[in-house]
Amino acid sequence: MTAPPAATPAAPALVLDGVAKSFGPVVALRSGSLTLRPGSIHALIGENGAGKSTLVKIIAGLYQRDAGTFEYLGEPVDFGTTAESKGAGIAVIYQEPTLFPDLSVTENVFMGRQPTLSLGRIDKRAMRAEVVALFEQLGVHVDPDRPTRGLSIADQQLVEIAKAMSLDAKVLVMDEPTAALSGVEVERLFGVARALRDEGRALLFISHRFDEVFDLCDTVTVMRDGEYISTSAIADTTVDRLVREMVGRDVTDLFPKTVAPVGDVLLEVEGLTRTGVFHDVSFEVRAGEIVALAGLVGAGRSEIARAAFGVDPYDAGTVTVAGRRLAGGDPAAAMRQGLALIPEDRRRQGAVLDSGIARNVTLTIRDRLTRAGVLTSAAENASAREWAARFEVRAPSLDTLAGTLSGGNQQKVVIAKWLATEPRVLIVDEPTRGIDVGTKSEVHRLLSDLAGQGLAILMISSELPEVLGMADRVLVVHEGRITANLTREEATPEAVMYAATHDVEVAR
Amino acid sequence: MASTTLTPTTSRTYRDFQRPRWQRMLLTREMAVVAALIGVIAFASVAVDNFASSITYTYLFLDVAAILLIALPMTLVIVTGEIDLSVASVVGLSSVLTGTLYQAGLPFAVAALLAIAAGAVAGAINGFLVTVVGLPSLAVTIGTLALFRGLAVGLLGTTAITDFPDSWRDLVTNKIPGTPVPAIIVLVVVLAIVFGWLLHFTPFGRGIFAIGQSKEAAHFSGVRVGRTKLILFILSGTVAALAGIYYTLRYGSARGDNATGLELSVVAAVLLGGVSIFGGRGALHGPIAGALLIGAMASALRLASVTSDVINVITGTLLILSVVSPSLLAWAQSRRARRRGKKEGEDPASADPRPAQAADATVARRSTMGEEEQ
Amino acid sequence: SSGDSGSESSESAGGGGGDSMSDANLAITFLPKNLGNAYFDTSNSVGGASAIEEFGGTYEEVGPAEATPDSQVSFINTATQQGVGALVVSANDPAAICDALNEARDAGVKVVTYDSDTNAECRDIFINQATAEGIAQVQVDMIAEQIGDAGQIAILSASANATNQNAWIEMMEEILAADHPDIELVETVYGDDDDQTSFDKTAALLQTYPDLKGIISPTTVGISAAARYLSTSDAKGEVAITGLGTPNQMREYVEDGTVTEFALWNPADLGYLAAYAAKALIEGEITGAEGDTFEAGELGSYEVGADGTVLLGEPYRFNADNIGDFDF
Amino acid sequence: MTLTDAPDRAATSSLGARALALVKQREVGVLAAFILVVAVTTAKNPNFLFSNDGFRDLLVTPSLLMLIAVGQAMVIITRNVDLSVGSVMGLTAYLVGTVFVDMPWLPWPLVFLIGLAFGGLLGLINGAIVAFAKVPSLVVTLGTLYAFRGINVMWTGSDRINASDMPRDFLDLGTSAIWRIPIITIIALVVLAAAGWYMTTQRGGREFYAMGSDPDAATLYGLNVRRRLITAFVVSGALAGLAGVLYAARYGTVNSQVGSGYELQAVGAAVIGGVAIFGGSGTVFGAAIGAFLLMTINRSLPVLGVQDFWQQAVVGALIIGAIVLDSLAARRQERTLAKERERSHG
């Protein structure tokens, strides 16, 4: 727990008051208020769709507020573009990484403000040198000259952070920077953040992980439904209170794990190999079991899951579902066998953002909804309505575009879409990444219910508490190899972290 | 799987659609084009001599039939976010093949069937290069545009094959008894129904839209992206070959340079019909109206002795307007919203939501209430 | 230009449509292979227009931008709908526009073809600028004279399907084979009556056949493009160019010595005669049967020959001595 | 320090390696193909390269397309396309012709400025519509392709500009040369050099790539997307205009159909030259070489005895072959990246 260092609160660096923003019919922000002070790390928390990112984008000048006041360094400001806010000394790390895949990491960091020589020629050496220094400070191991295409989400996020740091800004806004990161990177990021705070900069930190908020921040502001709820010093608040303010009700325990009777093997992966990504991966998941795939980011867990489901090819090995061997590289076939994958990147892989909620939910079961060769919207809506209601998706109508939903609500739609296929084996990749506590505990309860109904569940998660709280067994992946297979009892944080960082088989 | 997964704390209710039915039906790009079509015909009927005669419609249909045919599969292709610029060359190729095979002594029907098969193969080549080799269709079909045209011209050289069996020629050009409508339109209508069903009322069609909106998400959802596109390119080639046979029969002459440049007319019709070039949005009746609109204007202007070139200017302008107008509207609306917002921003007592959003506000409110209840 | 002629005659054409049932509907529409072609410019808006002015009809010129038959059909259909008196066409394809023409004739429109004929059964009369034999002969004679009756020659034609060019080329090949054993026709290339294509094809010819002695281009676009290329190339003076061209386009090349001699009939006369033939048909003075005769203004009287063909005359040779006397 | 030195050096070396590989894959590959074509054709017929005319045509004929392809490449790199270039070229060529006819007193070098300005203006129309209405450029420029051509034909009618209407020394530009390098080619090369310099060393140029790579991210960055977009289209238009002027000088006759069909050739040239059709990668040099290859193939086929009619087919096959090779090369690069990632993670 770090207490705010400055005894006398400095003059606010940035003040938002009663800020509102809506997109056509959707009210994203009703009255957002926020006060950032130099030398402080300020947490902003709230449910999915509370309006956090919208507030951030208004600060950045990407959106223009419909109402309210916005003061920066005591002056009322009105940023028209992100360039203006950048120029004024506000650096923003957005929730979704925004890199140019074809350009080198270095160019990405400096795009638009490259150091120049005579005749406006770009000084490539200077750029590279600075990036190398930055990466060293952040402990990032990415080749500054490689294109960012193909970087893992984690690596992308790290580049984003480096980019923001390099701006040397007075105000640094971070919208869920840790969502894709795991222990090591998070610690490094926090180190840098604290250093910046001590230099007297103002930081805004958005996260759904309370341990992080309490570990890093000194002040916390809560939002709900686009409205300002409260601001308090971390020292004099508690998780329960924050949760109540966020959700508007008490949340019963986060990991409602109920041990279900374990049945026979439903998913069996044998010697699965994809050169360059993972090697000789073998494991099995039984009915009623929740098996976690733990490990550091970049270990290759998502790749294993993707290959097993068939969206990625693999070079060797077999995948068997309920005794039937799957033909590789064919998701449709896998689905017919009762296999489902809730992917890691919901915006690109999970949901069709330009498509309505109903179309999204029924995309996986469209064949089943077809009657006499005809598929109607009526049929789709009927089936989608049920699912939307079951998950309390926050939207006015079934043709609301998935792209306009908040992260959490998008995730709900994606989960619904896959449960609609009535799978026997469910693979979930980072099921609660960027999801608020309320929804999170719902998802957890949902997972153990499903296990209780005899589904076999393979859960990939970078959140250790989640892994330990939910899993019956923990498989640890390190650099594309399974290095441990731990029972619920064996699975202590130490054991998992050890296996996640060492090649040797610790258990079995 | 039992539906007891999540016992909902509240049963939230959803409207099916944000806008009432008539709005969704009528306030669309497609309908705008249909309206324009009706407007043009109405105006020309009174203002242009000889337009209001039934023969006008016969010629109109004969002129646009080929474009209509090709526009059907092209719409599906473009909805997936791809494009096929080689269609006009396939028309030429199939025309030449029909001619040469027929001249070689095959019965016309057989020659035509072989030509259609060749069209399917041509489409398959495009599809293979796009889906299996993974090349951008714009580049690929610019290549096959030249390739297929070259084959057509090369096969026939200077000669143009003529004198096809009148029985067949009449089959496409003769009017349906009692109407000014030429027989070929029957084929157009049948295919329009088939493709309309395929695009709007089948799982396959849903897949097409999903691919156009997010290739990756579609792939993750078990949509067979490659196979779908391959099928569409094959359909595109096949129908183009069909159009080639129509061309041959209508003009009674098989030439390598038949339908040169037709691909742009087709694309123009499809885009004018409100299909997004980026894929993911569009409806089949739009392109049909678009093709007819261009044809009707052309015929009206020719009748008014306006030179052919004005038609191009108008087509081009329409095309631009059809894409610009929505964003202009959106821009105007946002401007209004901003101004309203700013005004309220001034006086402090305006934290509460504006009447304009009351409706949505209540939706959001109801939800939180629900959560507070238990 | 056709732009104004179109607009100016639009209402008059409408009028023509109005009384199209009356037997003296002298609304005559010219439909060239394509617009923007100097040759047709002269034949239609100079020759045809002046003739029609003389006998008080209404002149109109419509046409496609590119020389394709399918685009011509649309214009023929339109003329049919407008119920013009007569249609004067230069066919881009002998068969492809047949049906459309016959529909027009069924609707009472007289059809005159000129410059490039269709199948005989699709029109009333064909105004032949010169017999194919005559045209082929004069071109072979000119090239033979210019290259000393020996060596390699090539032909730069219009589009590969052009009826009249193909007919002439066929005949030239026969004549060459028969009377000029020492002249070798190495290749026939097609410039599609497009300046740039013809220009580049000429370049290709000169490189492909270093020993090339001469080029025959039986099309006005081709010969001027070829002459233009030759005039700036080393081969100038080495390679002879002849064929069919208009004096205005060829003047500078004759003057700078690139071209010695080329031939053409007077396109203005061709259009003029076609217009009068149309008039004669409209007024029922002739039917297009062999032996019919009609008056063609200042050109005098003409007789319809075998299968409805009227012959304008023999091609005329232009060279440095006489080119100054012509302006078309 | 030593800690970072090692990866640092590794990175630089791998940079050199990749840069080399990159060049290997694209520009150089196309250049090799070009040289091969010239070599083979010359072997068959020395005049193709060694006669004065042959050498001149070898350089001049592709120059017009090259100008347009360079502009096209800059537009494509921003993930747009300009289909109106052919029409712009035609319209400008006719404007230039009429200028000569109507104001013979005008010093002819001025028409270059007129052509550039007019072409740029037409490009500005495209760019403004695309940038401000945020609509797909393919649709907009397909529209202006029709509109500009239509205006051209309406204006020209069946009229035409003949060589005799233009000043001799202007026409001489089409053929005259400095040290045997034709003036037209020199102009084209200067333009190419300028464009290449801008695209590689200037912020603006790099932002073209950024926009093409991910337009949304470009907005998030606060890059002035609108301005860059308009710039790209204005340049493309201006170069098409310049090509129009040079067309008039080279071919001497201008009718209403000048430049029709150039749009697809230009896109084809860019694609052959390794410019990714979806933006973000490729270079103007590649596009330029692509243009040379395309036109030279066209001219060498008759020399190689391929019959006139089959040429188009061969060109088509060539375009496809080029992009297939290109994608195979790209795959290879992907694989090397994957290996590097393994190393960096190992």
Ligand SMILES: Nc1ncnc2c1ncn2[C@@H]1O[C@H](COP(=O)(O)OP(=O)(O)OP(=O)(O)O)[C@@H](O)[C@H]1O
């Ligand atoms: N571009 C947009 N168009 C329409 N609605 C939007 C848009 N962006 C956000 N919204 C809506 O505004 C509300 C707030 O979204 P926002 O992304 O700010 O939530 P959030 O607090 O960041 O949620 P999360 O924690 O999941 O990121 C959501 O209901 C969302 O549907």
Ligand SMILES: Nc1ncnc2c1ncn2[C@@H]1O[C@H](COP(=O)(O)OP(=O)(O)OP(=O)(O)O)[C@@H](O)[C@H]1O
């Ligand atoms: N989109 C991608 N394209 C290519 N390679 C990728 C991609 N995403 C990740 N990788 C690489 O594959 C390996 C695994 O990355 P990834 O982060 O998905 O693993 P993970 O264990 O799933 O981590 P996460 O916690 O993000 O799920 C890493 O080497 C990463 O660089």
Ligand SMILES: [Mg+2]
């Ligand atoms: Mg957010």
Ligand SMILES: [Mg+2]
């Ligand atoms: Mg992952």
